Amino acid sequence: MTTPSPGRADDGAAFVAELRRLKAWSGLSYRQLERRAAEAGETLPYSTASTMLGRRSLPREELLVAFVRACGLDGDDVDAWVAARRRIAAGAAVPAAPPPRRERRAGWRAALAGAAAAFVFGLTGGVALAVGGGGDVDIVEAGPTAPGR
Structure with missing residues (x-):
């Protein structure tokens, strides 16, 4: 050889x-x-x-x-x-830019957010805190209300 x-x-x-x-x-x-x-x-x-x-x-x-x-x-x-x-x-040539990523549909993100919200409501017994952009906290209640309300 x-x-x-x-x-x-x-x-x-x-x-x-x-x-x-x-x-x-x-x-x-x-x-x-x-x-x-x-x-x-x-x-x-x-x-x-x-x-x-x-x-x-x-x-x-x-x-x-x-x-x-x-x-x-x-x-x-x-x-x-x-x-x-x-x-x-x-x-050596400079490597070409990677091909553009395919646009992903935003629908899966909305579905994931909805599923996460449902999960949180389930864990907290239908009560969750929502923090607004200004730092305000809103209490959101869902599901059956307690007797006497």
Whole structure:
């Protein structure tokens, strides 16, 4: 198997796919990569490396360098990976705005408010407090009235 190269990658997803190929090429586990990075004085937590390879976006540059070196590359090879990452990052388009949310019908809100009011009246024996915009409190009574009223 030839050493994977980032040259073919044209976006974050393709770049990460090449990183996955590099890991497979190295034959190392995530824990072994973590140990090799630590031996070189770099930080590469195995969980971070695993998460990086599970995403479709570009990793941070310092994480990339630690990973590529831990996989067994150095010098010009590391520089090629960093240059490819920078090239993709510079050409990355700003994500498009998310599509507009569908207008939700307001009917469900009115139904929910009515159900909540009925629930409150049921819990309080037909008496509830309503606070107006000015802070005034009105007592609202519903249901059967007490005998003698």
